[in-house]
Amino acid sequence: MKRISLIALLLITQMGLALGEVYVKNKPFKGETAGTGAATLVEAEAILKALEISDFSISDGNLVLGEATLPLQGKLVSLKHLADAVGAKIIVNSDFGTVDVYQGVEKGAISAAPDPVERKPAQPGYMKPPQGWLTSWDKAQAEAKRLNRPILLNFTGSDWCGWCIKLKKEVFSTDTFKQWADKNVVLMEVDFPKRTELPAELKAQNEQLAQQFRVTGYPTIMFTDPQGNPTGRYGYDEGGPENWIKNAESQMGG
Numbered sequence: 001m002k003r004i005s006l007i008a009l010l011l012i013t014q015m016g017l018a019l020g021e022v023y024v025k026n027k028p029f030k031g032e033t034a035g036t037g038a039a040t041l042v043e044a045e046a047i048l049k050a051l052e053i054s055d056f057s058i059s060d061g062n063l064v065l066g067e068a069t070l071p072l073q074g075k076l077v078s079l080k081h082l083a084d085a086v087g088a089k090i091i092v093n094s095d096f097g098t099v100d101v102y103q104g105v106e107k108g109a110i111s112a113a114p115d116p117v118e119r120k121p122a123q124p125g126y127m128k129p130p131q132g133w134l135t136s137w138d139k140a141q142a143e144a145k146r147l148n149r150p151i152l153l154n155f156t157g158s159d160w161c162g163w164c165i166k167l168k169k170e171v172f173s174t175d176t177f178k179q180w181a182d183k184n185v186v187l188m189e190v191d192f193p194k195r196t197e198l199p200a201e202l203k204a205q206n207e208q209l210a211q212q213f214r215v216t217g218y219p220t221i222m223f224t225d226p227q228g229n230p231t232g233r234y235g236y237d238e239g240g241p242e243n244w245i246k247n248a249e250s251q252m253g254g
Contacts, residue, residue, distance in 0.1 A: 030050075031046025031047055031050075032075060032076060033076075034073075034076055039078070039080070040080075041076035041077065041078060041079065042077060042079050042082070043075050043076055043077075044058070044063045044070075044072060044076065044077040045058070045075070047077075047079075047082065053065075058072070063077050065082075065085045065086065066085070068084075068085035070085060132178065132182070132187055133154070133187045133188065133189040134186065134187065134188045134189070135188065135190075135191075136188075136205075137188070137205060137209060137228075140153075140186055141226065141227070143186045144186040144224075144225075144226035145226045145227070147186065147226075148226060149184065149185055149186050149226065150185055150186070150223050150224060150225060150226070150252050151186045151188055151224045151225075151226070151228070152181070152185040152186065152187055152188065152221060152222075152223060152248075153188045153189075153190050153209070153213070153221065153222040153224065154172070154187070154188070154189050154190065154219060155190045155192070155209075155210060155213075155218055155219060155222065156189065156190070156191055156192070156218055156219050157191070157193060157194065157218045157219075158189075158191050159193045159195045159196060160193065160194045161218045161219065163219055163236040164218050164219040164236075166236060167219050167235075167236045170238075170240060170241070170244075171240070171244045171245075174240075174241045176241040176242060176245070177241045177244070180241075180245050185223075185252075190206045190209050190215075191206060192206060192218065213230060217235075219235050219236055220233065220235055221234040221248070221251075223248075223251060223252045231251075231252060232252050233251060234247065234251045
């Protein structure tokens with residue numbers, strides 16, 4: 001069974017934990033769903049495909065995963081039981097209306113794909129974000145109010161997180177994204193580097209924002225209204241800037 005380093009499934013809700021849209025690794029889940037919170041049911045074969053797990057079988061109304069046999073309700077399986085079978089943990093976040101599932105990491109830990117760049121010795125000092133990205137939450141809100149635009153917050157580990165580096169290279173560094181962002185959003189980077197030392201005030205701000213928006217993995221892209229109220233959440237997605245922008249716009253809210 002292929003080991004998945006980090007899985008985040010989100011239920012976007014209108015009230016409490018009412019059933020919403022499920023996300024797998026920050027991508028919309030295409031299969032059937034039912035139930036709420038930790039009792040959520042998901043389409044078995046569809047979610048296993050999304051998680052890149054191929055070592056399973058279905059027989060006599062059961063899903064067999066290694067030594068575990070899980071009962072099916074039609075095509076659906078308990079998300080909690082599935083998580084237990086693959087060694088994952090579920091965190092039900094009633095405040096934000098999400099169900100977060102982690103595998104292969106301790107609760108609260110940050111994980112990512114293997115770093116695609118060669119690791120280098122830690123470097124002192126502070127690496128400023130790319131041009132156009134703010135680092136002050138107060139300034140980002142002020143600019144968003146002035147322009148009446150949503151804020152795009154990029155929670156990232158800029159110098160170590162593999163998926164963050166891919167997202168920056170494949171999307172954020174492209175002219176297509178820059179042109180779109182210049183007309184549609186206020187950009188803010190919320191960085192958690194390992195090889196560089198952030199100024200103490202910036203580090204404290206970023207940690208507070210991670211708690212405020214309940215960010216538990218990188219990259220996480222949060223969208224807020226100009227007042228800072230969350231309206232959506234996204235992350236890395238393949239397909240280049242056009243595909244990323246299209247999916248991001250569906251998450252930004254009104």
